[in-house]
Amino acid sequence: MRKIYLDHGATTPIRSEVIEAMTKTMQDVYGNPSSIHQFGRPARKLMEEAREKVAAAINADPKEIIFTGSGTEADNIAIVGGARANKKKGNHLITTVVEHHAVLDAFKALEKEGFEVTYLEVDAEGFISVEDFKNALRDDTILVSIMHGNNEVGTIMPVAEIGAICRERKILFHTDAVQTVGKIPVDVKAIQCDFLALSGHKIYGPKGIGVLYMRRGVRTQPLYFGGGQERKLRPGTENIVNIVGLGVAIELAVKEMAEESARLTKLRDKLIEGVLGSIPETRLNGPRGDKRLPHNVNISIEYVEGEALILTCDMKGFACSSGSACTSGSLDPSHVLMAMGLTHTTAHGSLRMTLGHATTEEDIDYVINELQPIAERLRAMSPVWERFQKGLPIH
Amino acid sequence: MYSDKVLDHFTNPRNVGEIDDASGVGEVGNMKCGDIMKMYLKINDESNVIEDVTFKTFGCGAAIATSSMSTEMIKGKTIEEALDVTNRAIADALDGLPPVKMHCSVLAEEALKAALLDYQKKSGKNLGLNEEDFEDWDEE
Numbered sequence: 001m002r003k004i005y006l007d008h009g010a011t012t013p014i015r016s017e018v019i020e021a022m023t024k025t026m027q028d029v030y031g032n033p034s035s036i037h038q039f040g041r042p043a044r045k046l047m048e049e050a051r052e053k054v055a056a057a058i059n060a061d062p063k064e065i066i067f068t069g070s071g072t073e074a075d076n077i078a079i080v081g082g083a084r085a086n087k088k089k090g091n092h093l094i095t096t097v098v099e100h101h102a103v104l105d106a107f108k109a110l111e112k113e114g115f116e117v118t119y120l121e122v123d124a125e126g127f128i129s130v131e132d133f134k135n136a137l138r139d140d141t142i143l144v145s146i147m148h149g150n151n152e153v154g155t156i157m158p159v160a161e162i163g164a165i166c167r168e169r170k171i172l173f174h175t176d177a178v179q180t181v182g183k184i185p186v187d188v189k190a191i192q193c194d195f196l197a198l199s200g201h202k203i204y205g206p207k208g209i210g211v212l213y214m215r216r217g218v219r220t221q222p223l224y225f226g227g228g229q230e231r232k233l234r235p236g237t238e239n240i241v242n243i244v245g246l247g248v249a250i251e252l253a254v255k256e257m258a259e260e261s262a263r264l265t266k267l268r269d270k271l272i273e274g275v276l277g278s279i280p281e282t283r284l285n286g287p288r289g290d291k292r293l294p295h296n297v298n299i300s301i302e303y304v305e306g307e308a309l310i311l312t313c314d315m316k317g318f319a320c321s322s323g324s325a326c327t328s329g330s331l332d333p334s335h336v337l338m339a340m341g342l343t344h345t346t347a348h349g350s351l352r353m354t355l356g357h358a359t360t361e362e363d364i365d366y367v368i369n370e371l372q373p374i375a376e377r378l379r380a381m382s383p384v385w386e387r388f389q390k391g392l393p394i395h
Numbered sequence: 396m397y398s399d400k401v402l403d404h405f406t407n408p409r410n411v412g413e414i415d416d417a418s419g420v421g422e423v424g425n426m427k428c429g430d431i432m433k434m435y436l437k438i439n440d441e442s443n444v445i446e447d448v449t450f451k452t453f454g455c456g457a458a459i460a461t462s463s464m465s466t467e468m469i470k471g472k473t474i475e476e477a478l479d480v481t482n483r484a485i486a487d488a489l490d491g492l493p494p495v496k497m498h499c500s501v502l503a504e505e506a507l508k509a510a511l512l513d514y515q516k517k518s519g520k521n522l523g524l525n526e527e528d529f530e531d532w533d534e535e
Contacts, residue, residue, distance in 0.1 A: 307455035326455035
């Protein structure tokens with residue numbers, strides 16, 4: 001049977017060039033980068049080379065790059081550390097309702113510490129409004145965090161506009177760019193952010209490595225304490241193997257981005273039109289065109305449930321994810337889909353397919369062909385589909 | 396995370412469909428949590444035997460599997476025997492369910508009881524079921 005991985009938004013396979021560099025590092029270099037002897041020096045050199053690669057990829061200075069254990073950790077150091085370090089200047093923070101939980105839960109923790117947080121709502125396609133943002137600003141606003149690209153529905157937020165406003169008002173601006181690095185241009189000077197988080201395993205690098213960009217002159221507070229590594233913000237002996245892997249991954253991701261994103265955009269649009277065209281009562285979640293991440297497809301197949309969809313797709317060989325309650329790990333469907341105004345029914349029937357390097361046009365044809373009978377089969381046993389067909393109320 | 400039996404009942408669900416002249420129909424669950432089960436019973440009025448049973452379910456793998464299994468467990472049984480089927484028995488028959496999915500087996504038991512309640516109303520027999528024990532699936 002075919003094996004098609006359409007969950008690149010969750011994680012990506014490690015590419016061979018990265019495995020090669022990591023393996024070589026694991027074999028040859030075991031010194032502690034903090035040691036000044038002949039075993040430590042090569043480790044330090046490899047780490048600083050990787051730092052330069054990361055900096056070059058996002059138009060930053062190597063001194064502004066802090067290696068962390070994950071994107072989540074980078075988000076936390078920026079938001080929680082940034083807010084605490086600037087508490088004297090004010091007590092108000094702004095984010096959006098559609099952030100990743102790495103960001104949302106950090107703000108929830110800050111609320112418990114006494115900070116006030118404004119959560120910006122989004123429109124039907126998942127965009128915040130810059131006007132809403134301006135209206136939310138207060139004299140005591142000290143930090144803003146707005147994601148670059150949404151992990152569920154692919155909406156690309158107007159971060160450069162937000163960044164310009166924050167810079168003018170001297171408010172710290174953090175953006176979670178975990179989903180955008182390697183997909184669309186990420187330039188910290190163009191965005192005018194003070195912090196930016198990215199992750200290795202979304203760009204064909206290893207898991208367990210992330211990066212916090214922190215603009216020169218910006219202050220945050222450490223969340224962990226120990227050695228002086230990573231400017232004291234991420235103490236602990238550096239994970240050289242993962243750092244080397246991330247360096248290679250990000251360099252290649254950015255080098256190949258224009259070509260690969262153009263290829264994925266075509267496949268994405270073919271998949272969207274193919275599914276919407278072949279299955280009745282379906283809708284695209286998130287925007288169309290260049291305001292959508294090139295690899296993201298999120299479609300609701302009405303009157304069927306997401307987990308049942310994923311299981312059936314898996315049996316047919318293709319792996320996807322869903323925003324249904326059963327797959328979100330809670331009793332509620334995805335907070336992103338609900339914030340966009342979807343009904344529970346529509347959110348439960350959402351199917352996210354995220355494309356990547358290995359995705360071919362044949363894969364897309366196969367998925368389009370297979371999804372139609374899958375939807376038909378699940379609908380045949382759905383009492384909600386029956387209600388719909390008989391014209392009875394659904395809610 | 397699912398047992399082979401759950402996957403089997405999910406992939407090849409038994410007794411899917413509707414019964415046009417059903418003796419009792421029960422529908423439970425709500426759209427908010429994302430599980431709705433509808434069960435149809437065909438009961439012999441004289442022998443009280445459930446001669447046919449079908450279901451329709453909107454829900455996850457466990458919801459579909461528990462619906463399917465519960466129909467198998469009560470087909471050919473008397474009403475009395477069917478009333479003894481617990482959610483735990485349904486889950487056990489599927490070689491267990493993940494803890495977060497146990498509510499699906501509860502829903503399957505409730506769908507069965509709701510269908511029997513409907514039969515109680517239509518037939519005038521007293522099966523000892525109370526209306527108050529059931530919630531309307533429409534409520535959000």
